[in-house]
Amino acid sequence: MNLDKFFNANNIVVIGVSRNPNKVGHIIFRNFIDGGYHGKIFIVNPNADNILNHVSYKSVLDIKHKLDLAVIAVPSNLVLASARDCKKKGIKDLIIITSGFSEIGNVKGENELRDYLNKNKMKCIGVNCLGIFDAHTKLDTLFLPRYRLKRPKEGGISFVCQSGAVGSTILDLATSEGHGFSKFISYGNATNLDESDFIKYLAKDKLTKVICVYIEAVRDGKKFMDVCREVSKEKPIILVKGGTSEEGNRATLSHTGSLAGNSLVYSAAFKQSGVIEVKNLQEMVDAAKTFDYIIKPKGNRIQIITNGGGYGIMATDAIVKNNLKMAELSNEVKNVLRKQFSRNVILNNPMDLVGDATTEMYGAAINSCLMDKNNDILLIIALYQTPLLTTDIVDVIIEANNLKKKPILIVSAGGEFTEMLRKNLEENKIPCFTFPHQAVDAIKCVVEYYKN
């Protein structure tokens, strides 16, 4: 199914643009203006002539231009009428933001709308959703003010999200951490298009490297499994399931009008379909940026390089717990480094360069380990608090990473100084983590994915 229009429409109409700057339709319209979207934007409000210096039309039918996408933010009792107007105007693609359907018990209203859309072969994202954000085209229907929710830069992560709040907060968080996105889709009640449709579409999207999904219930289990089985061969799908407990499950009914179902059944189905299910949103963000940034590892043998013994030990514990392999440092590398380093350096795995490690030592260690046939992945713990580790450690790591020999992941915990170096590394597509277990959890996802 081609959903290109949703992300790259030329002429868009926003139906239900209030004069009140706090109302959904108004915010969406203003975001189109502020965001510098390339297409033409029209607005409909039967009670206004002009909003933010744009002509307001009484009806979508009054607009002379050909339109290819409608964003609908009218009250729920007017949605069906708006959809009918769109049909008459020849608009087949709708984003319906409006809530007040099955999630509050109005199943009849939603069924009526669904039947109408299906009968007329119209495609709809929503109802009860935030709609979409495309970091490349800048198409943006999120009705959340830009000063509260920063929009991300361009990148390889796409996010399909049943819950608007989950999606938008993660978008905001990931943006503040500097990660880039391709497409964001909040689809709410999935009245007519569902998660499977979006996942299938994103598989073909060249700008998407990794697909993240937050889901409470799958509309059509067989369709979902069929789609994911195919898509996961091309791109990783990382998923968080809300409503894994009976109580949480019950709460999903009033959230997006769907019942979550047994979580063990779900987990088994995810696994069979090649979907990477993670425990929480933090693991999702960590895994997503890792997939977006790193090259494919050749195996699961991890070499740790550290300047803090405790961190090396915690990373080791996490590796063993996750059934990954501690690499065995080759004798060649040991011999080379033994000549260069003082005797208190521990040439093993973890390789502990200890507290007085210099940038040069890191450089030598990293480059030797990149050549070592005994490992597949480098986990570098660089604690920047020590005085001899100069800031050009960042350049050393970036240069090593640019060789594209093996995936390199960084762990560094700390405050402002550490944060500054982290941003620098991540801008160069090297995933950084605060705690060892985070990095190892992300490696686990990557290794499991490429194993299949």
Add this chain to the structure above:
Amino acid sequence: MNLDKFFNANNIVVIGVSRNPNKVGHIIFRNFIDGGYHGKIFIVNPNADNILNHVSYKSVLDIKHKLDLAVIAVPSNLVLASARDCKKKGIKDLIIITSGFSEIGNVKGENELRDYLNKNKMKCIGVNCLGIFDAHTKLDTLFLPRYRLKRPKEGGISFVCQSGAVGSTILDLATSEGHGFSKFISYGNATNLDESDFIKYLAKDKLTKVICVYIEAVRDGKKFMDVCREVSKEKPIILVKGGTSEEGNRATLSHTGSLAGNSLVYSAAFKQSGVIEVKNLQEMVDAAKTFDYIIKPKGNRIQIITNGGGYGIMATDAIVKNNLKMAELSNEVKNVLRKQFSRNVILNNPMDLVGDATTEMYGAAINSCLMDKNNDILLIIALYQTPLLTTDIVDVIIEANNLKKKPILIVSAGGEFTEMLRKNLEENKIPCFTFPHQAVDAIKCVVEYYKN
């Protein structure tokens, strides 16, 4: 054992202050100057007359003043001689930063030193450590530059840490998040004073509300269990054990010269001693700030208030997974709020105020739930991205928290705007978390602690 001198000495000598500004002794000395420590500081370097405009003595014995604490940063082969000089000078309390003992196989050197210290009833923090930082007195032997490692403000968290790197990075991280500390102790090889001595001392420290411990091996199991059993009755002890895997365990030997031992045996011993063992450093920081900030809960029934359905559901899942209780919202509260709120608000647990929740609605919901006899703890999810949630939500939460009726914890994920509000809340001692599972894990620690 009284360890007051280590944190509040009047006259301190730093032995081994190099002229080289990158050397440990030099950095320690400069930090004493920059940190504005109240006591008098003397320095020893036999090869210099003057360093940073301070007289440098050839030997500690040349100093005429009475001294009550020595910080030793000389090469390892000179440590014993320095200790002997200290003894002659009447200094009984030493912080020995120097490494190069059992952690690199020099067991003989360390045993010799230990025997000397024990025979002469001298107390020593170290060897192979960072020493201490006291946020109240500002006594600071951390040889990490202040621009790389920010020092924390005063607060109720104390941290006993075998690994200097683990300790210092967490100090840096927690400082950047605005948390306050009482005492920080990095004790390395535990040559003569060990973790149990510090934990016992901190139990009596009125400024310490919660004790954090990172440990790879316990020196004396029986002593540790005896101490913790007593101390945990007075204050929570939160612990991360490094070396829980066989491989990680092996790495501990070269880190602090100790073998970690079987982690299941450790875990059982921790549990018996009332120690709260957490899985990683993130859980430690989360639990520590929660203990430092909140009042004691009366039970384990949690009421969730949210403006994002998905977050409410994930919090519910985490509560159930942790064997905590979802509170049942009382009919009284339902009736009161039903009159005030529109029909799309879900009055249940989670209470979902939905995306157009206002600050006033949060105020009404929080205050009603504080009166509700059916819950013990409020978990408030406030996603600040929505336009109607004004920034004075912070004041509403702070006022409610000031009533000191029930513990209140906040979840809010996002970027800069969210971060700004988070800082505001945490300055007012309300613990904030990015993800629901973090808050619930922290609640779990608190509930388990007070249950016993």
